[in-house]
Each structure stands twice: as structure tokens, then as C-alpha cells.
Amino acid sequence: MTSAPTPSARPREQRPRRYLMCRPSHFEVVYAINPWMDPGKPVDAGLAVLQWERLRDLYRELGHTVELIEPVPGLPDMVYAANGATVVDGRVLGARFRNAERLAEGPAYLDWFRENGFTTLHDPEYVNEGEGDFLVTAGHVLAGHGFRSDERGHREAEAFFGRPVISLELVDPRYYHLDTALAVLDGDEIMYHPEAFAPGSRALLETLFPDALLVSAQDAAVFGLNAVSDGLNVVLPEAAEGLAGQLRERGFHPIGMDLSELLKGGGSVKCCTLEIRPRP
Ligand code: ARG
Numbered sequence: 001m002t003s004a005p006t007p008s009a010r011p012r013e014q015r016p017r018r019y020l021m022c023r024p025s026h027f028e029v030v031y032a033i034n035p036w037m038d039p040g041k042p043v044d045a046g047l048a049v050l051q052w053e054r055l056r057d058l059y060r061e062l063g064h065t066v067e068l069i070e071p072v073p074g075l076p077d078m079v080y081a082a083n084g085a086t087v088v089d090g091r092v093l094g095a096r097f098r099n100a101e102r103l104a105e106g107p108a109y110l111d112w113f114r115e116n117g118f119t120t121l122h123d124p125e126y127v128n129e130g131e132g133d134f135l136v137t138a139g140h141v142l143a144g145h146g147f148r149s150d151e152r153g154h155r156e157a158e159a160f161f162g163r164p165v166i167s168l169e170l171v172d173p174r175y176y177h178l179d180t181a182l183a184v185l186d187g188d189e190i191m192y193h194p195e196a197f198a199p200g201s202r203a204l205l206e207t208l209f210p211d212a213l214l215v216s217a218q219d220a221a222v223f224g225l226n227a228v229s230d231g232l233n234v235v236l237p238e239a240a241e242g243l244a245g246q247l248r249e250r251g252f253h254p255i256g257m258d259l260s261e262l263l264k265g266g267g268s269v270k271c272c273t274l275e276i277r278p279r280p
Pocket of ligand 1 (some may be wrong): 033034037077080082083102131132177179180265266267268270271272
């Protein structure tokens with residue numbers, strides 16, 4: 001009898017993706033809505049743009065399509081495109097932000113989708129911060145709550161996408177969005193930092209994803225989980241060195257990036273990247 005292959009033995013295959021990004025032309029840290037943000041700390045705006053351009057160029061070199069949304073003056077956090085919407089099967093669930101500072105981003109992103117030929121859109125009733133709190137596996141939509149998205153928004157997403165939405169409770173303010181504590185690697189393979197979740201949610205993750213890659217406090221604290229995988233290449237903050245080693249052992253190709261300036265707003269690789277998933 002042969003047993004199922006261990007995650008490390010699985011062959012890895014890249015699938016080309018379509019991403020939406022927003023140049024940090026108006027990026028600055030002038031308010032604090034998460035523990036990473038300190039308006040008193042200087043941000044190098046030019047370097048922020050350069051680091052973001054490197055990420056955009058990397059995606060294109062890897063063969064992905066990168067679409068761009070025009071940055072709006074006065075919306076410094078708009079660079080974190082992941083929060084702008086959630087797109088599954090070509091269906092666009094708009095975002096509704098918790099904080100007044102970001103409210104106008106929701107309609108701005110929804111307009112982009114309208115203007116770019118998307119016809120199945122939903123303007124949400126409850127707070128949801130897009131892919132900051134919704135992560136899509138092959139079988140589920142994983143959904144964070146506790147700091148930003150409203151749990152009622154999870155049910156709203158479930159009805160709109162017609163996919164099971166698993167609610168997960170976040171408990172550490174440093175990991176205020178699900179995409180700072182968990183990332184989808186491929187299909188139903190995920191990685192996460194267990195301590196970021198309430199006990200019940202940890203138990204749920206253990207049951208649903210027994211093969212998950214567990215990420216250390218050290219790698220989580222440098223935003224290592226704010227990563228983007230195409231099934232082979234995993235783009236992540238370069239400081240997450242231990243995690244890069246774990247990914248290599250599983251047959252992935254980790255690519256470390258320096259997004260120091262965008263980290264000052266509480267975001268990194270994944271936060272800057274919204275995945276547009278096409279119709280099946
Ligand atoms: N300053 C932003 C906020 O606190 C950062 C958002 C990061 N985005 C993410 N997908 N986690 O809302």
C-alpha cells in the first residue's frame with residue numbers, strides 16, 4: 001500500500017495569475033489604525049515607490065498579469081490593494097472599511113472593476129476589508145474577524161460566492177487582518193501562525209488543514225505570512241528567513257522582498273496584491 005505523498009514530496013506547479021495593484025504615489029503614515037503605524041516615524045516615500053515597483057516587476061517577470069488602479073490623493077493606504085475587494089469566479093465582492101480614514105477606498109475599487117468589464121458585483125452591507133480578511137483555498141473561503149471584518153460579512157460573502165466560508169477569530173492586534181497570520185500556498189495547502197488565532201479557530205484549522213505549515217513567532221513578527229504564492233513561487237518579506245527554509249523543504253521557491261517602507265503602514269507583499277480570480 002502506498003501512502004499519500006507528504007507535502008514535501010508533492011510536485012509544485014506555477015499557475016499564472018492576474019493581480020491588481022496600486023502605486024503608492026500618495027503613501028504616507030499620518031494616522032494609526034494598527035499597531036505598526038506610527039505617524040511620528042519618518043517614511044521614505046521615494047523608497048516606498050521603488051520597493052513597490054520591484055514587486056510589480058517581479059510579478060511580471062514571473063509571468064503574471066498586473067493591472068493597475070489609479071491612486072487617489074488623500075487615501076494613503078490605497079496601496080494595500082488586497083483590501084479593496086475579493087474576487088472569486090469573476091464575482092466581485094466590494095469592500096466596506098471599518099475606519100473612516102479608508103472608507104472612500106471601497107467605492108474607488110468597485111468603480112475600477114465596473115470600468116474594467118466586471119458585471120457581477122456586490123456592494124456589501126457589512127464591514128469586510130477584502131482579501132485582508134478573505135483568503136481563498138480550493139475548497140473554502142477562510143475569513144478573519146476580531147479586529148476589522150464583521151462576522152456577518154462572512155455570511156454575506158458565503159451567499160454571494162456560493163462557497164463555504166470558514167470564520168476564524170484573530171486575537172493578536174499585530175495580526176489584525178487574516179492575511180498577516182495565514183497564507184494560502186497552493187490548493188488547500190496553507191501556512192499560519194497558530195498564536196494569532198483564538199483556541200476554537202486554532203482547533204478548526206488543525207482539523208481542516210492537518211498538513212499546514214506552522215510559522216514561528218519570529219517569522220510572523222516580520223510579516224512573513226503576508227505572502228503571495230502562485231503554486232511554486234512564494235513572494236514574502238526577505239526577513240522571514242526561517243520560513244523561507246521551511247518553504248524550500250516543501251518544494252516551493254521562496255523569493256524574499258524588502259518592503260520596509262510599506263511595513264510602516266502595517267502591510268507587505270500580500271497587502272499590496274489583490275488577486276483577480278477568473279470565471280471557471
Ligand atoms: N494601514 C492599513 C490598515 O491598517 C494596512 C492594511 C494592510 N493590508 C492588509 N491586507 N493586511 O488598514
